Amino acid sequence: MRLRAFLTAVCILVLSGALAGPVVGPKASWAAPAQQAEIWPKLDVRGLARAAGIPTVQVTIAEDPVYGGEKRYRGIPLRDMLAAIPEIEELARRGALIVFHAADGYIATMDLERALTAGGVLAVSDLGALPGHTWMPIEQGGQKVSPAPLYLVWPEAKSGDPRFVWPYQIQTIEVKPFAAQYGAAVPEIKEAAGDGTAEVAGGEAVRRGFEHMRVRCLTCHAVNLVGGDLGPELNVPMNPTEYWKPEMLPRYIRDAPSFHARSKMPSFRDTLSDGDIADILAYLRFMVGQKICGAETPCE
Numbered sequence: 303m304r305l306r307a308f309l310t311a312v313c314i315l316v317l318s319g320a321l322a323g324p325v326v327g328p329k330a331s332w333a334a335p336a337q338q339a340e341i342w343p344k345l346d347v348r349g350l351a352r353a354a355g356i357p358t359v360q361v362t363i364a365e366d367p368v369y370g371g372e373k374r375y376r377g378i379p380l381r382d383m384l385a386a387i388p389e390i391e392e393l394a395r396r397g398a399l400i401v402f403h404a405a406d407g408y409i410a411t412m413d414l415e416r417a418l419t420a421g422g423v424l425a426v427s428d429l430g431a432l433p434g435h436t437w438m439p440i441e442q443g444g445q446k447v448s449p450a451p452l453y454l455v456w457p458e459a460k461s462g463d464p465r466f467v468w469p470y471q472i473q474t475i476e477v478k479p480f481a482a483q484y485g486a487a488v489p490e491i492k493e494a495a496g497d498g499t500a501e502v503a504g505g506e507a508v509r510r511g512f513e514h515m516r517v518r519c520l521t522c523h524a525v526n527l528v529g530g531d532l533g534p535e536l537n538v539p540m541n542p543t544e545y546w547k548p549e550m551l552p553r554y555i556r557d558a559p560s561f562h563a564r565s566k567m568p569s570f571r572d573t574l575s576d577g578d579i580a581d582i583l584a585y586l587r588f589m590v591g592q593k594i595c596g597a598e599t600p601c602e
């Protein structure tokens with residue numbers, strides 16, 4: 303099997319790195335049983351970079367979205383690191399996603415194809431840090447955290463461009479097809495009706511809502527256990543649309559810090575319109591009817 307051969311190649315690269323730990327494993331996909339048998343690559347980036355002997359580069363970021371202002375870093379070009387994986391180009395052509403897992407449960411994804419071509423750098427140190435330090439701390443939910451070991455930066459991308467992700471504290475990188483990554487969080491909008499192709503009412507809003515959720519929210523939250531775990535699960539066993547006052551929920555999603563001091567959830571006042579939030583709520587309400595129940599999440 304091609305993938306298994308690919309995985310073995312990755313395994314060897316990683317395990318020959320000096321500090322590489324157990325880094326490759328099957329990702330049991332709760333949601334998509336059809337995908338369960340398929341094993342996708344999961345990399346310890348530091349081990350891989352060391353194993354492949356990739357030289358570091360210095361980069362300048364004109365407007366860093368995490369720190370604000372101009373920053374300079376030393377780092378490993380993402381493309382060079384991924385090029386160490388023999389089948390990476392083919393996986394990109396097949397539309398795979400690249401998935402970055404941060405230490406705190408944050409998950410960022412983007413198109414593998416874009417990640418390979420857009421000049422991203424996995425920063426290993428901040429060249430503006432105080433003497434004797436590798437990084438300047440980042441302010442996050444009222445706490446100071448270090449972005450170590452790796453922070454993904456894009457010297458050529460505009461800050462705020464949603465096609466690029468800037469995760470920090472990156473620990474592992476996975477390459478996966480869309481369905482395997484998002485599985486049970488994807489709304490099944492088609493309704494069996496006659497020819498089986500009728501749309502449920504409001505299907506478009508649900509679809510748009512999922513896309514907003516995918517880009518802005520599943521980084522921290524899961525739906526049907528699919529997504530990050532920095533914030534709470536949003537569908538099983540209970541969906542917030544079932545227990546929040548309807549008039550409060552959109553206000554909360556727009557601006558969580560106005561409800562909770564030191565909230566780890568950012569304000570979306572400047573990035574989501576009322577219409578976007580209405581779409582997100584349409585998606586969340588729709589998912590009440592698509593709960594995945596199991597031992598970990600009894601629905602009754």
Ligand code: HEC
Pocket residue numbers: 514515518519520521522523532533534536542554555558562564565566567568570582
């Ligand atoms: C950086 C991580 C992060 C992002 C991004 C994020 N959230 Fe949150 N969210 C949290 C955390 C953490 C909490 C728990 C409360 C807190 O810390 O303020 C939370 C709480 C919530 C709650 C309340 C859950 C409950 O049961 O009371 C809802 C609803 C919610 N988030 C929806 C969203 C939506 C919708 C988005 C995207 C537009 C989003 N969140 C984006 C981290 C995040």
